[in-house]
Each structure stands twice: as structure tokens, then as C-alpha cells.
Amino acid sequence: MADYLADVKKYDAGASADVVDKIVKHLGIALRNRDSSLVSCTDPKELDRVRENWVGKKLGIADAAKANASIEKTCKAMHADNTKSRVTFYYLVAKDLGKLASL
Numbered sequence: 001m002a003d004y005l006a007d008v009k010k011y012d013a014g015a016s017a018d019v020v021d022k023i024v025k026h027l028g029i030a031l032r033n034r035d036s037s038l039v040s041c042t043d044p045k046e047l048d049r050v051r052e053n054w055v056g057k058k059l060g061i062a063d064a065a066k067a068n069a070s071i072e073k074t075c076k077a078m079h080a081d082n083t084k085s086r087v088t089f090y091y092l093v094a095k096d097l098g099k100l101a102s103l
Helices: 002-009 017-032 044-058 064-077 086-096
Strands: none
Touching (some): 044 086, 064 086
């Protein structure tokens, strides 16, 4: 848990440990596999899954354009990071969409 929080804090110094913990619990078993614990901004299918499963289902954002804009913004923010943690990526998308409080 501390590793996930430390990674999120690279992008948001005021990150809430409770929110990060909720994202970790939501992702569950996906975090055990290195490949599924990371997000690839160069894989359109991966970004579609993030939009449908995280932004659409979990965050309740039906506007695809708004979802895509937030995902693209997060990809740009994490551009220098070759291994984009799924927890950090999801946190930043939720923050951008103003949905951290609803997690």
C-alpha cells in the first residue's frame, strides 16, 4: 500500500491514503500481475478498457469525450514514467474528473 501511495504522491502531494486504498481494493487481483498492474497509453484497447470500466462503470461518467480528455491528460502528465501504475493512473483520472470524494 505504501508503494502505491508514494507513487501517487509523485503527482499529487496531498493524495489521500484512504482514496488510494479504495482504488487498490477496487483493482484487487489485477495488481498481482505486472502487466495488468500497469497502464499503456500507447494501446488503444487498454485506454478503451480504462474508459469503459473505470470512468464509465466506477466513476459514472457517460460522456466519452470528457472521459477521453481526462485519460489523455493523465497520459501526458505521466508521460515521463515508463511504468505507469494503474493505481496512480486511476487516481489521477478520478481527480481530474472531480470524483475522488465519491470513491
